[in-house]
Amino acid sequence: MSAQGKFKKQLSLIDLTFIGLGAIFGSGWLFAASHVSAIAGPAGIFSWLLGGFSVLLLGIVYCELGAALPRAGGVVRYPVYSHGPLLGYLMGFITLIAFSSLVAIEVVASRQYAAAWFPELTQAGSSNPTILGWFVQFALLSLFFALNYRSVKTFAMANNLVSVFKFIVPLLVIGVLFTFFKPENFHAQGFAPFGLSGIEMAVSAGGVIFAYLGLTPIISVASEVKNPQRTIPIALILSVLLSTAIYVLLQTAFLGGIPTEMLANGWAGVAKELALPYRDIALALGVGWLAYLVVADAVISPSGCGNIYMNATPRVIYGWAQTGTFFKIFTRIDEKSGIPRPALWLTFGLSVFWTLPFPSWEALINVVSAALVLSYAVAPVSVAALRRNAPDLPRPFRVKWMGVLGPLSFIIAALIVYWSGWSTVSWLLGLQILMFVVYLLCGRFVPTLHLSLGRQVRSSAWLIGFYGVTIILSKLGSFGGLGILSHPFDTVVVAACALGIYYWGVATGVPAHLVRLETEDDESEVPEPDIGRVQLAS
Numbered sequence: 001m002s003a004q005g006k007f008k009k010q011l012s013l014i015d016l017t018f019i020g021l022g023a024i025f026g027s028g029w030l031f032a033a034s035h036v037s038a039i040a041g042p043a044g045i046f047s048w049l050l051g052g053f054s055v056l057l058l059g060i061v062y063c064e065l066g067a068a069l070p071r072a073g074g075v076v077r078y079p080v081y082s083h084g085p086l087l088g089y090l091m092g093f094i095t096l097i098a099f100s101s102l103v104a105i106e107v108v109a110s111r112q113y114a115a116a117w118f119p120e121l122t123q124a125g126s127s128n129p130t131i132l133g134w135f136v137q138f139a140l141l142s143l144f145f146a147l148n149y150r151s152v153k154t155f156a157m158a159n160n161l162v163s164v165f166k167f168i169v170p171l172l173v174i175g176v177l178f179t180f181f182k183p184e185n186f187h188a189q190g191f192a193p194f195g196l197s198g199i200e201m202a203v204s205a206g207g208v209i210f211a212y213l214g215l216t217p218i219i220s221v222a223s224e225v226k227n228p229q230r231t232i233p234i235a236l237i238l239s240v241l242l243s244t245a246i247y248v249l250l251q252t253a254f255l256g257g258i259p260t261e262m263l264a265n266g267w268a269g270v271a272k273e274l275a276l277p278y279r280d281i282a283l284a285l286g287v288g289w290l291a292y293l294v295v296a297d298a299v300i301s302p303s304g305c306g307n308i309y310m311n312a313t314p315r316v317i318y319g320w321a322q323t324g325t326f327f328k329i330f331t332r333i334d335e336k337s338g339i340p341r342p343a344l345w346l347t348f349g350l351s352v353f354w355t356l357p358f359p360s361w362e363a364l365i366n367v368v369s370a371a372l373v374l375s376y377a378v379a380p381v382s383v384a385a386l387r388r389n390a391p392d393l394p395r396p397f398r399v400k401w402m403g404v405l406g407p408l409s410f411i412i413a414a415l416i417v418y419w420s421g422w423s424t425v426s427w428l429l430g431l432q433i434l435m436f437v438v439y440l441l442c443g444r445f446v447p448t449l450h451l452s453l454g455r456q457v458r459s460s461a462w463l464i465g466f467y468g469v470t471i472i473l474s475k476l477g478s479f480g481g482l483g484i485l486s487h488p489f490d491t492v493v494v495a496a497c498a499l500g501i502y503y504w505g506v507a508t509g510v511p512a513h514l515v516r517l518e519t520e521d522d523e524s525e526v527p528e529p530d531i532g533r534v535q536l537a538s
Contacts, residue, residue: 013231020218020239023308025166028211029247030109030298031277033254036206038271040199042185042255043192045248047202052244054203054416055212057409059240060399061380063233066218067397070232075375077319082382082389082509085325086439086456087463091378092320093435094428098371099313100347103144104354105368106306107137113298116279127275137355140303144310145348149339166304167246169297173278174249176290177257185256189266197487201479204419210369212243213376233397259284310351314343325439370420370428377413378463380406381502385509407502414498415491418470421480429467436464451510462505469497 011019036044065078076095080088111133115122121133129137192198203209218235258281262273274280279298282291318340321330330343384406386393399405417425440457451459475481477490485493 011231012226013235016218016231016235017238019308019311020235021242022166022304023218023312024212024239024243025170025246025301025305028207029170029250030113030294030301032207032211033251034271034274034277036202036208036251037255037258037267038269039194039206040202041190041193041267042187043194043199044202044206045251045255046199047206047208048244048247048251050199051203051208051212052240052247054209054409054412056237056240056244057405057412058376058379059236060405061383061402061409062376063236063397064383064395064399065379065386066232066236067230068393068395071319074319075379076316077323078382078386079378080323082385083459083505084451084456084510085323086436086453086460087378088320088323089325089439090432090435090460090463091375092316092323092326094371094432095316095375096313096320096350098368098375099309099316100350101354101368101371102309103141103306103313103347103351104137106302106309107140107351108355109302110140110299110306111137113276113279113295113302116276116295134355138352140306141310141348141351141355144303144307144351145344147307148311148314148344149341166297166301169293169301170246170250172290172293173282174246174253176287177253177281177285180285181253181256182258182260183256185258185260185263188260188263193267195487197478200415200419200491201421204369204416205421207369208247209373209416211247212240213369213372230396254278254281257281257285306351310344310347313347313350314340317343317346367424367428370417370424373413373416374428374432377410377417378505380409380413381462381505382509384502384506388506389509389511406506407499410502411495411498414466414470414501415494418474418477418491418494419479422474422477423480425470425474429471433464433467436460455510459508459510462501462508465504466498466501469501470494473497 036047040047066074069078069081071077076088076092079091111121111129112127114136115133120130121136122128123130218232218239254277258270258274262270262284276298279291279294282288282294317326317330320326321328321343330340330346332342333340383399384402387402440453473485473490473494476484478485478487
């Protein structure tokens with residue numbers, strides 16, 4: 001077993017921004033355009049704007065947490081600081097599902113696009129891999145593991161090189177498709193043929209929110225960032241703004257570049273006609289060289305994103321273990337490399353596991369999107385609760401208008417989960433409630449908890465309430481439910497319930513007399529005495 005080491009502060013602003021952009025630009029841009037068009041038509045442009053606005057709000061909220069508490073695996077540790085170990089346990093579980101499956105979904109996307117050159121990788125008539133295709137996916141996962149095993153700087157150098165190439169091709173796609181732009185496509189079958197509900201559904205089911213959610217890897221490596229109080233907020237905001245601009249341009253170019261005759265039967269069939277959107281549309285327009293570059297980028301872009309999540313997931317596992325509600329072996333950091341190698345091994349094993357049922361990209365997207373948003377949704381509640389209960393915590397980046405942005409960002413996150421539809425909401429949130437019950441049965445036997453089980457339940461009941469209410473409204477609503485709550489009334493009801501649950505969560509954070517501040521950072525190679533640390537008192 002390696003000696004216990006510390007994280008090494010090696011990541012610059014450029015490294016961190018490329019991590020954010022690299023995590024955002026994975027398989028999402030390659031597949032989402034046709035799915036968004038099939039669900040929302042030309043109005044899908046607003047789905048991208050809505051998704052970008054939503055993630056920007058959550059990113060700004062995360063800026064305060066990431067700058068004040070730059071901790072490895074912070075996405076699962078902030079809820080512990082604000083509400084206790086039970087909330088951290090629930091967030092750790094859902095985040096581990098989201099992150100580890102993201103590594104798998106990116107290699108699946110690489111293999112699906114690579115089948116354009118090597119058809120033997122994919123089963124005929126489906127998107128599922130052959131045995132050879134699965135072994136190609138396994139080889140990619142093994143490569144990600146090797147790149148992340150040595151040091152975080154090795155990973156960052158590889159990611160920076162990949163990121164330069166993966167952005168050149170989307171920009172070329174935008175430029176070329178705009179030369180074939182047909183304005184009549186935007187009204188040939190109606191601008192919004194599926195109405196407002198189509199715009200909303202495309203955010204979740206079309207892959208929009210999945211395409212945007214690359215912020216948590218930035219937070220996950222916070223203990224390894226130089227000058228985190230300045231670097232983290234800038235990298236977060238830059239990543240979202242740049243990606244929103246590129247995504248909107250890509251969707252607009254796709255909508256305008258489709259040969260108009262393909263729209264004779266409406267937008268609903270676009271996803272089937274253009275299964276590999278930008279490659280297929282380039283071939284339809286006779287631009288073979290662009291189709292070649294798209295396939296090349298389609299192998300590289302998801303691979304780069306998968307590599308980033310292979311790096312981020314061990315930090316999440318480490319953060320979960322540090323809360324005391326996961327196995328302590330995963331808190332071990334290799335002394336020489338500064339890598340939490342036991343957690344990296346677990347990440348590799350889980351990412352391989354997610355590929356075993358041989359899923360396609362389309363089969364995984366909705367669940368992964370909802371799981372990611374759930375891992376984001378707690379952040380605004382944690383920020384507001386910490387402001388109330390730990391007012392003296394140093395906050396180098398303090399979010400303005402938190403009284404508005406906090407509840408608004410939580411409401412948007414709740415709506416995105418609701419828009420995922422009953423089939424996703426029921427089992428994903430039901431599984432979280434099951435994990436809550438498991439904790440109640442076993443939590444009293446965990447010796448490292450700082451709060452009584454009763455206190456933890458009172459501080460976390462709002463989240464279980466949120467899960468229960470969302471399940472009920474999803475069953476009654478118009479997104480895969482019974483339709484008793486019609487649209488847009490169901491969206492209004494979800495927003496109103498989310499607002500009440502937000503204030504419930506803020507009010508039930510860990511009381512002030514159970515919170516104390518410490519200034520020593522015991523995780524990084526170089527302590528930074530101006531960083532506040534919140535711990536739960538025993």
